Amino acid sequence: MLPSTLPITVNTESGEVRSQVSAEDLAGIIARLGGEGDRFAVVERAEPAAGAKGAEDSESGGDHYIQTWHEGDGPYEVEYREGTAKRHFGVRMESAGDVTDVFVAWARGEDGWADGYAWERVRFPADEAEEEPDPGLDPELPAEAEAEAGRMIRCGFGTAEEITEAVSDYFHADGGTPLSVPAARRIVRRLWRERLAEQEGWPEVTDADRVAAAFAALNGSGVTARMHFACCGNCAFAEIGGEAAEGDHGFVFFYHDDTRHAADGGGLLLTYGAHGKDREEGEEGGKEAAAAVGREVVAALTTAGLSVKWDGDPDRAIRVEPLEWRRRLPAA
Structure with a gap:
């Protein structure tokens, strides 16, 4: 008799991580995929099964998983990997039932689990650069x-698809980008899966x-507190007033580059100040009002269990350090 649970771990875009699930549970997970923030599932087990397609030359180390991406009413993009990029294959399937059958057979290590489908090797940007050199393509692009x-994923604020589009756009120049959205998506999916495992x-x-x-406590005490707010400091200053709730007397924020700095292993810099006329530069009252907000921010951070460096000068940012930035990936 087959065991009631499968020896696998399932990670989904929504942030769900489940182990030892039943075939019925796995079918339910696959069937529900397709909505915003819940479009992929990655299934892992410790070792490749002996009956896997191409097992005779698969790698014993590396990554071993099967995954699917389903968006809206489109097909299911199914991929599996046996060790390295050379053993990474994909195919499109039309029904959740077919995907479930393949996933369950793969999980159980059944002989011929991959038979009946026209699997093709999935080529990553690095593979394409090596095998079909393009003189106009920067050879460092895949690594970059x-x-x-990786930096965007470590920040922990964007969804997988938002990061995919941002990575593709990162290289945009002269009306186009050398990194297509599908190529960027393959990179992001793999790193997203690795981050979920780390979590x-x-x-x-x-x-x-x-x-x-x-920040939640500050938002409830009259301070407009925003995380990962705006692309730069100038934009954040220009926009923070519009975020204030009625009665808010001050603000604090960190913007995108501040998040990156924290995610790269540095401390977190916080910008703060007072709302209204008191924030105008050169007014003694404005400086004191800003300093008062700074003290509120420091108190909230300390209460939350964080270490803070600030000398009380309202012209200096508040620094949260030491800090290990580990923000869980968003569920949507």
Whole structure:
């Protein structure tokens, strides 16, 4: 008799991580895929099965998984990997039932689980650059794309599809980009899956959770607190007033580059100040009002369990350090 549960772990775009699921549970997960923020599922097991397609020359190390992407009413894009990029294959399937059957057979290591489908090798940008050199393509582009995708994923604020589009756009020049959205998506999916696996070993409360808790408390006490707010400091200053709730007396934010700095292992810089006329530069009252907001921010961060460096000068940013930025990937 076949075991009631499968020896697998399932990761989904929504942030769900489940282990030892039944075939029925797996069918339910696959059937529901397609909506915003819940378009892919990645299934992993520790070792490749002996009956896997191409097992005779698959790698014993590396990554071993099967995954699918389904958006709206489109087909299911199914891929599996056996060790390295050379053993990464894909095919399109039309029904959730077919996808489930293949996933379950793969999970159980059944002989011939991949038979009956026209699997094709999935080529990644690095593979294409090596095998079909393009004199107009920067040979460093694949590595740069992966580094940029990794930074965005570590920040923890964008969905997989938002990051995919951003990575493709990152190289935009002269009316186009050398990195297509599908190529960027393959990079992001793999790194997203790796990040989800990392999250399983994180503590229940991370430093990023503590920052979020402090900002939530400030939002409830008259301080407009925004995380990962705006593309730059100038834009953040211009827009923060429009975010204020009635009665808010001050603000604090960190913008995109601040998040990146924290995600890259540095501290987190926070910009703060007072709303209204008191924030005008050169007014003594304005400086004191800004300093008062700064003290509120420091108190909230300290209460949340974070270390803060600030000398009380309202012209200096508040620095949260040491800080290990581990923000869980968004569910949508």
